[in-house]
Amino acid sequence: MKKNIALLLALLVAIVPLSACRTREEMENSSSSSSSSQSSSVADNKDMLLEGKSLRSIVDDVVAGFESGAVYNPGMIDADMIRTRYGLADTQVEDYYGLYSLADNYPDQFVAIKARPGMVDEVVRTLEQYRDNLAAQFENNNENYAYDRIRNAQVYTRGDYAFLIAVNSLTPDSTMVPVFEDDNRLVTEIINKSFM
Numbered sequence: 231m232k233k234n235i236a237l238l239l240a241l242l243v244a245i246v247p248l249s250a251c252r253t254r255e256e257m258e259n260s261s262s263s264s265s266s267s268q269s270s271s272v273a274d275n276k277d278m279l280l281e282g283k284s285l286r287s288i289v290d291d292v293v294a295g296f297e298s299g300a301v302y303n304p305g306m307i308d309a310d311m312i313r314t315r316y317g318l319a320d321t322q323v324e325d326y327y328g329l330y331s332l333a334d335n336y337p338d339q340f341v342a343i344k345a346r347p348g349m350v351d352e353v354v355r356t357l358e359q360y361r362d363n364l365a366a367q368f369e370n371n372n373e374n375y376a377y378d379r380i381r382n383a384q385v386y387t388r389g390d391y392a393f394l395i396a397v398n399s400l401t402p403d404s405t406m407v408p409v410f411e412d413d414n415r416l417v418t419e420i421i422n423k424s425f426m
Contacts, residue, residue, distance in 0.1 A: 277389025283424045285327035285342040285391075291420050292340055292397070293329070300397035300417070301338040304329040316341065316394075317356050322349045328394075335373050337364055337380040340417070341394040353392045357385045361394065382410035386418055388425055393417075 293300050307328040312318050315330075328341035345353040361383050368377040375398070383396035395417045398410075 277391065278426050279391075280424055280426055285325055285344060288342055288393075288421060288424045289327050289329060289340055291424070292417050295416055295420050296397065296399050296413075298399060300399070300413075301329045301340055302331045302336045302398065303333040304338075305332040307339075307341060312343075316360050318343070318353060322346060322353050322356070324390075335371060335376045337368060337376055337383070337396055338398050339383075339394060339396045343392045343394075345390045345392060347390065350387060350390050350392055354385050354387060357392060357394045361385065361396070378410065382414070384414055386421065388421065393421060 293304075307315075307326065307330055309326075311330075312323060312326050313320070318326075322345060323343055324346045325344040326342065328339065330339035330341075331337065341357070343353055343357070361380065365377065365380045365383075368380050371377060379398055380396055383394065386393045386395055395414055397413050397417055399413050399416075
């Protein structure tokens with residue numbers, strides 16, 4: 231009888247740690263798959279445009295958000311300009327839409343780019359380089375606050391989307407000093423409302 235009890239205890243001592251290890255592994259695997267599926271669903275939904283939203287509708291919403299027009303005397307950006315003016319390659323850009331000022335001495339522009347997968351950092355660097363080059367061109371010309379406008383321009387990102395924001399809420403003949411931080415904040419708020 232004592233031998234049977236001892237044998238039973240030895241068997242339990244051997245089985246219990248194995249089942250505990252197995253349970254821990256199952257819990258870790260379950261937790262890992264749960265967190266990876268949770269993070270992938272967050273990643274899948276992160277920075278996606280709301281249904282019915284497009285780059286064009288974001289630009290239209292930004293323009294509508296300014297009483298006197300976000301871009302003075304606007305013209306539409308085309309595919310050739312994306313390459314030649316902004317320096318972006320077709321391999322970097324999946325979609326685009328934007329406006330720029332047709333008037334001399336007005337660097338106003340609002341450009342929305344959807345980068346190809348894995349290319350958003352390159353798009354951001356290219357847009358920042360464009361902004362810096364334009365600021366250098368306007369450095370000695372602050373007529374209509376041109377230099378201030380482009381110097382305060384920002385590149386804003388949401389996921390695979392990059393936006394060059396160089397807008398101005400003042401009319402050309404305004405004697406007020408523009409507050410670019412307020413304009414940029416308004417634009418980023420409008421952009422953010424377009425994403426889930």
